Amino acid sequence: MALCQPTFRRTPGLVAVPLASAPLRWRHLIGWNPEGPAAAFGPQVLRYAAEAYRETAERNPRYTAWLPTHPEYGAVALHAA
DSSP, X not given: OOOOOTTOOOOTTOOOOOOSSSOOOOOXXXXXXXXXXXXXXXXXXXXXXXXXXXXXXXTOHHHHHHGGGOTTXXXXXXXXX
16 A cells, blocks of 8 residues: 555556545645746746646546545645745
8 A cells, every 4th residue: 555646647556546534635836036047937837837737637537526526635726926
């Protein structure tokens, strides 16, 4: 048994089963120096990260069916500082 994110890639021979009650949470942060040369790309990087998450999450029908009833999970609203 292993604890995995719902966006875990399917692996032959393994079955992902959601946890009952309170699921685990993972948090990923993206940061940059607002004065640095990469600052101009920050909002674009955030969009790419959110798109990649959504595309991966869509591969798990059980998770995508669960998300609408648990709006506190999944991708959060993005904003650039």
